[in-house]
Structure formats: structure tokens, C-alpha cells
Amino acid sequence: MAVPxxxxxxxxxxxxxxxxxxxxxxxxxxxxxxxxxxLTGRAKGFEYPTKDDDEDDDE
Incomplete structure (x- = not known):
């Protein structure tokens, strides 16, 4: 039987x-x-792609 x-x-x-x-x-x-x-540009632990980086890859 069920017990509360x-x-x-x-x-x-x-x-x-x-x-x-x-x-x-x-x-x-x-x-x-x-x-x-x-935002301050001090990030060293990982890659963070920006719009400028994407445009440079096309050239």
C-alpha cells in the first residue's frame, strides 16, 4: 500500500x-x-572570431 x-x-x-x-x-x-x-581584448584562453577576421579570410 502507498505510504505518504x-x-x-x-x-x-x-x-x-x-x-x-x-x-x-x-x-x-x-x-x-x-x-x-x-570586450577589453584581454582574453587569451580561447579564439573569438570577429567580423574583421572573417573578411580577411576571403582575400
Whole structure:
């Protein structure tokens, strides 16, 4: 016979939510940092094609 689940405690729920928020904030911070480095031209870790580069390849 089906048995109802026990209610999750508020502290457990809050802990899970805080962990999820922490991960989301870290991802947002990294994305913002990457965007800033691209805009300032200091990005060294990856190739970022620009419109000028695409036009030079045709010649």
C-alpha cells in the first residue's frame, strides 16, 4: 500500500536552495568575467572570431 512521504524539513529545503543559488551566482559571475575580458581584448584562453577576421579570410 502507498505510504505518504515525510515532509522535507525547512532547513534541508533552504540548504538545497542556497546551494542551487550559489551555483547559479558562480556561473553568472564567470559569464560576466568572460564577457568583460572579451570586450577589453584581454582574453587569451580561447579564439573569438570577429567580423574583421572573417573578411580577411576571403582575400
Amino acid at each position: 512521504k515525510k515532509k522535507t524539513s525547512n532547513s534541508k529545503r533552504d540548504s538545497r536552495r542556497a546551494h542551487w543559488n550559489r551555483k547559479a551566482n558562480l556561473a553568472a559571475q564567470r559569464a560576466l568575467s568572460t564577457g568583460k575580458s572579451i
